[in-house]
Amino acid sequence: MKLLFGLLLLPMLASAPALAEEDGARLFTPCRACHSLDPAERGLPGPNLSGVVGRAVGSDPGFDYSPALRKARGNGLRWDTPRLEAFLADPAEMFPGLWMSMRGIEDATERMALAQFLANPASR
Ligand code: HEC
Incomplete structure (x- = not known):
């Protein structure tokens, strides 16, 4: 039983990070209107x-x-990453008076993917 569970879980674990990174890059697209990940871009x-x-x-x-x-x-x-995920759920709730007009991201999986992408944008 344990072995069967392991066999089912392994491919899921192997593919999960790749999916999250791809989604993270896509989810960052609207953020690019205001934010860059290129340190030289001002x-x-x-x-x-x-x-x-x-x-x-x-x-x-x-x-x-x-x-x-x-x-x-x-x-x-x-x-x-945990703080980023919490921030993205409701930015102005974490920091009342924040100058970032963006509604929170409701989906926890999307928040996680975005936080992982921001932690490691080059891994795409
Ligand atoms: C309309 C412009 C705009 C958009 C779109 C936007 N932001 Fe922001 N963001 C800001 C501004 C302005 C600040 C600084 C807020 C302040 O000083 O209160 C900020 C701050 C931040 C910070 C804190 C940065 C630091 O140096 O501490 C993070 C993290 C962040 N944004 C992530 C995101 C993500 C992820 C997205 C997309 C889901 C996004 N933002 C979309 C304008 C934007």
Whole structure:
């Protein structure tokens, strides 16, 4: 029984990350209106998101953040994938006064795929 379960699960585990990355890139498309993942690209309406996972919240040196994100940075908050997933569910709920007008993403699988893509955009 255990073996059978393992045999069924293995192919699922093997294909899940690839699917998530592909979806993540697609899900990031609307974000590109305001965000870039190319560290050299400046001047968009939102902060640069290259290397966002692992860095402090509100820490793109070239971006003038809202008081809400500056305060979060002052509190020592960092972006990791769980925090990103929670943020994407309802951005303004996590940071009241946020200057990012985007509705949350309802689907938890989509949030996970997007957070994984942001953690590793080159893996496509
Ligand atoms: C209409 C423009 C716009 C769109 C579309 C948009 N954002 Fe943003 N985003 C912003 C702005 C502006 C900020 C900075 C907000 C502030 O200072 O309060 C921001 C901040 C962020 C941050 C925090 C960055 C940091 O340096 O701490 C993340 C993460 C983020 N956005 C992810 C996304 C993702 C993922 C999407 C797509 C699902 C998206 N955004 C769509 C404008 C946008």
